[in-house]
Amino acid sequence: MKTERLSRTTKLAYGAGDLGAAIVTAINGFFLLNFLINVAGLRPGMAGNIFLIVKIWDAVNDPIIGWLTDHTVSRMGRRRPWLLIAAIPFALMFFLQWIVPPFDEAGKFVYYLIVAVFLDFAFTAVNVPYAALTAELTQDYDERTRLSSVRMSFSIIGGVLAAFFHGIIVSQFPDNPNLGYMTSAAIWAFAIAIPCFITFFGTREPDFAILARPAASGPGFFEGLRIAFRNKAFILVTVIYMLSWLAIQFAQNNLQIYTKDWIKMDMAMFSFLLLAIQFSSFVWVLIWARVSERIGKKNVYYLGALFFVLALMGLFFLQPGDVVPTFLLAAMAGVGISVGYLVPWSMVPDVVELDELETGQRREGVFYGFFVFLQKMGLAVGLFVSGWALELSGYINATTANPDPVQPASALLAMRVLIGPVSAAVLLLSFLAVRAYPITREKHAEMRAELARRKAARA
Numbered sequence: 001m002k003t004e005r006l007s008r009t010t011k012l013a014y015g016a017g018d019l020g021a022a023i024v025t026a027i028n029g030f031f032l033l034n035f036l037i038n039v040a041g042l043r044p045g046m047a048g049n050i051f052l053i054v055k056i057w058d059a060v061n062d063p064i065i066g067w068l069t070d071h072t073v074s075r076m077g078r079r080r081p082w083l084l085i086a087a088i089p090f091a092l093m094f095f096l097q098w099i100v101p102p103f104d105e106a107g108k109f110v111y112y113l114i115v116a117v118f119l120d121f122a123f124t125a126v127n128v129p130y131a132a133l134t135a136e137l138t139q140d141y142d143e144r145t146r147l148s149s150v151r152m153s154f155s156i157i158g159g160v161l162a163a164f165f166h167g168i169i170v171s172q173f174p175d176n177p178n179l180g181y182m183t184s185a186a187i188w189a190f191a192i193a194i195p196c197f198i199t200f201f202g203t204r205e206p207d208f209a210i211l212a213r214p215a216a217s218g219p220g221f222f223e224g225l226r227i228a229f230r231n232k233a234f235i236l237v238t239v240i241y242m243l244s245w246l247a248i249q250f251a252q253n254n255l256q257i258y259t260k261d262w263i264k265m266d267m268a269m270f271s272f273l274l275l276a277i278q279f280s281s282f283v284w285v286l287i288w289a290r291v292s293e294r295i296g297k298k299n300v301y302y303l304g305a306l307f308f309v310l311a312l313m314g315l316f317f318l319q320p321g322d323v324v325p326t327f328l329l330a331a332m333a334g335v336g337i338s339v340g341y342l343v344p345w346s347m348v349p350d351v352v353e354l355d356e357l358e359t360g361q362r363r364e365g366v367f368y369g370f371f372v373f374l375q376k377m378g379l380a381v382g383l384f385v386s387g388w389a390l391e392l393s394g395y396i397n398a399t400t401a402n403p404d405p406v407q408p409a410s411a412l413l414a415m416r417v418l419i420g421p422v423s424a425a426v427l428l429l430s431f432l433a434v435r436a437y438p439i440t441r442e443k444h445a446e447m448r449a450e451l452a453r454r455k456a457a458r459a
Contacts (some may be wrong), residue, residue, distance in 0.1 A: 006138055006147065013202025014045055014137060015150035017083065019195040021127045022158030023188055024094055027166050029252040030274060031052050032097075033386060034260075036112065038398035040100050041176050043067035048387025054116045055381070060064045062124050064370055077205030079129035079136070086125035087196035091189040093119035100178045126196055132368040135349035136205055139448065142293055142441075148346040149289030155341060160187060160278035167271030204454055231358070234367065235350045236433045241344035241432035244305070248340050249382030250352050250423040251312060251333070257390070258415045261407045264320050280334025285342050292343075296441065301343045308336020309424045316420025350439045353447050389414045
């Protein structure tokens with residue numbers, strides 16, 4: 001098969017589009033649980049409940065948006081118009097999430113729940129069509145990995161900058177964290193919207209996507225989902241992604257509380273720790289993308305994930321004051337986190353083409369809708385489980401009168417178990433799905449050849 005190469009401009013414009021989602025995911029993942037508990041004043045269990053409820057809505061929201069993008073008819077294509085429309089609401093909802101309203105605890109719960117629902121909807125309306133562009137911009141097996149590596153490089157850079165500077169900005173308001181979080185959120189809201197416009201104006205959907213029309217006699221939404229879940233490769237990729245992302249989120253959600261209450265690290269130092277993690281991930285995404293061309297996506301995943309498992313277990317055994325070992329393990333974790341970003345996303349376009357081979361339809365939106373859903377599900381489940389684990393272990397909220405309470409031994413053990421053995425066990429489970437994943441480079445070449453033959457026969 002002839003190798004398809006995208007221009008550098010197209011790759012960069014596409015990759016930049018993931019900055020907004022990366023900023024939201026990084027800041028929410030590292031800071032939101034601590035914000036809701038120790039700044040907004042919600043109990044950990046109540047904070048966790050917000051994200052569980054939102055995910056129930058998400059189970060419907062994400063695949064429906066994906067299905068709608070598959071059925072969008074526009075001169076601009078099926079995906080790009082959604083980026084143009086949803087960019088501003090996405091940024092606005094993110095900003096509102098970091099305001100502490102003047103309500104009692106029940107009122108705050110309702111406020112954050114409503115904002116979370118609308119933020120989730122806007123996130124989906126941007127990220128599902130954006131992610132689905134991968135399968136349309138190129139149909140080459142290795143070029144998709146390269147495109148995914150550019151995208152994930154931007155994603156990690158966005159996470160690096162957001163996580164590092166968010167902590168630095170908030171630390172400038174030690175006596176008024178409410179104002180610190182709100183100021184930082186206002187700055188990042190601008191950074192969230194701009195990448196959507198860069199991708200919109202910097203890429204062009206190919207003719208086959210612009211001219212695509214929903215099949216009048218084809219399966220509807222629910223029938224389409226039933227067919228998709230009969231696709232073994234799709235099920236395996238979703239399991240790989242769900243477990244790897246859940247492991248990342250368990251570690252990420254609890255890292256700030258773990259370093260503050262167990263390692264005794266302040267907010268400014270924590271920002272540099274995040275820089276070490278994200279910079280390591282950025283470098284290793286580029287390395288793994290090259291290595292996968294030699295040894296394959298599955299072997300890259302095994303190698304990277306093993307580094308992550310070792311780092312997670314190391315964090316469990318650290319003791320208070322072990323700042324330097326914490327930084328070393330954070331850099332090691334970045335080696336593994338990078339494959340969780342890179343490998344599953346580079347597999348999805350291949351699954352889309354297997355589905356096209358079996359059904360005669362291209363339904364990127366449905367597949368990517370479920371993938372974005374699983375990304376957010378990992379974040380939500382991590383926050384829900386973490387919140388209730390801290391609640392049941394007797395975690396003490398910070399207050400104005402007691403801004404740095406001494407946590408009971410049960411709460412300290414709970415945060416160490418979540419960030420170590422629990423995260424590592426979830427990640428190791430994903431190896432079973434990776435082992436069973438059936439699409440190799442050779443299998444993909446056969447699929448492409450058969451699709452080309454069918455297209456020539458119809459011409």
